[in-house]
Amino acid sequence: MISVIIPTLNHQAHLAETLSALIPAAVEGLVREVIIVDGGSTDRTLEIADGSGADIVTSEAGRGAQLKAGAERARQPWLLFLNADTLLDAGWEREANLHIERVTSGRRRASAAYFQFGFDDDGAMPRVVERLVALRTRVLKLPHGYQGLLISRSLFNEAGGFRRSPVLEDVDLAWRIGRRRLSGLNARVLTIGERFRAEGAFARMAKNQLRLGLYLLGVPLERIAAFTGRREEQPDRGAVAERG
Numbered sequence: 001m002i003s004v005i006i007p008t009l010n011h012q013a014h015l016a017e018t019l020s021a022l023i024p025a026a027v028e029g030l031v032r033e034v035i036i037v038d039g040g041s042t043d044r045t046l047e048i049a050d051g052s053g054a055d056i057v058t059s060e061a062g063r064g065a066q067l068k069a070g071a072e073r074a075r076q077p078w079l080l081f082l083n084a085d086t087l088l089d090a091g092w093e094r095e096a097n098l099h100i101e102r103v104t105s106g107r108r109r110a111s112a113a114y115f116q117f118g119f120d121d122d123g124a125m126p127r128v129v130e131r132l133v134a135l136r137t138r139v140l141k142l143p144h145g146y147q148g149l150l151i152s153r154s155l156f157n158e159a160g161g162f163r164r165s166p167v168l169e170d171v172d173l174a175w176r177i178g179r180r181r182l183s184g185l186n187a188r189v190l191t192i193g194e195r196f197r198a199e200g201a202f203a204r205m206a207k208n209q210l211r212l213g214l215y216l217l218g219v220p221l222e223r224i225a226a227f228t229g230r231r232e233e234q235p236d237r238g239a240v241a242e243r244g
Contacts, residue, residue, distance in 0.1 A: 001100065002078045002150075004034045005070035006054075007063050011084035012044040014192050018084055019052045025093035032076050037066040045084075063145070064169035067162040079156055081149045081170075085192040087120060088148075095187040096150055103152065111181040112151035112174075114143035120190040129205060136209075141179035144208065145170035146191045155181065166225035168215055175215075 004022060008015065015036075025031040036049040039061030049056050059069040067081055078100055082088070092115070102108035117133040119126035137143050149170065159176045162169050174182060207228055214224045 001029070001076055002031050002080050002096070003070075003074035003076040004031055004080045004082055005037060005067060005074060006034070006082050006084050007037045007039065007059075007066035007070065008041055008045050008049070008084045009039040009061055010041045010043045010045060012041075012048060014085045014087075015045055015048050016052070017087055018082065019048075019054065021088040021092075025096070028093060030093050030097055031080075033074070035070045035073055037070040037073075039066050062164060062166065064162050064165040067169065068164060071156065071161055074153075077153050079149075079151055079153060081145070081151075082189075083146050083148075083191070086146055086148065087190040087192070088115070089118070089188040089190060092185075092187040092189075095185040099150065099183070099185060108183075109181065110152065110155050111183050112149055112155060112177050113183050113185045114147040114149055115185050115187055115189040117144075117147050118188040118190045120192050132205065137184065140212075141182050142171050142174045142212070143182070143184075146189070148189050149173070150185070151177075163221075165221045167221055167228070168211055168224065171212060171215060172221065 002025070006015075006018065019034065022031050022034060026034075034052070034054040035057060036046075036054045037057045037059050038046060038049070039059055046056060055073065057069055057073050059066045070081075071079060080096070096113070099108070099111075099113045103110060114137070117130055117137070119130055133144070133147075137147070143149065155177065159173060162173055165172055211224050211228050214227070215221070219227075
């Protein structure tokens with residue numbers, strides 16, 4: 001029923017954890033295939049993916065291009081886009097299945113769903129970031145990529161799918177889906193905090209908000225990328241070395 005699509009680029013540190021969280025749903029038959037779309041990893045990412053039994057697709061580096069390539073490869077009627085350093089919390093499959101059943105039966109209009117954002121990190125700062133993300137999502141209904149996206153193939157195609165955008169590919173798709181066709185699931189995804197710690201959580205969020213503000217003002221994505229810098233595709237190498 002669900003094809004899970006995960007873009008990777010040197011994500012050996014956490015990919016196994018991300019894939020392990022999918023096992024209960026695979027056993028139940030909810031997740032039918034996992035597609036790893038790799039943008040040129042030079043670490044053990046592909047070895048881990050192959051050992052898990054996932055399908056591997058190679059693509060030009062760039063999250064938008066990788067997500068687009070994974071969607072083109074997927075064979076199931078529902079797509080779940082997930083970051084390689086994002087962990088689905090226990091019980092996520094029940095909420096995802098409930099959303100699918102409601103849409104399929106007509107009890108809920110055709111809509112995509114996103115998860116509640118959580119940090120896999122201790123301390124006060126991660127909790128503040130979680131609340132800020134929840135506020136932004138509730139007000140703007142523009143979930144970010146680290147919140148995942150569960151969407152039917154038909155709605156994905158209707159909205160035009162992912163573009164080969166240098167930044168904000170998730171927000172761009174959510175905007176085209178429309179706020180009335182987006183709903184939050186009562187389940188969390190936990191983002192590994194290494195990238196946020198390396199750059200500074202608030203500095204990273206400020207950059208994301210700047211990008212979002214420029215997007216809402218109608219600035220083209222290429223110009224946003226040129227002004228704010230392109231998306232950081234690779235995890236922090238120091239953190240990977242410490243944990244690998």
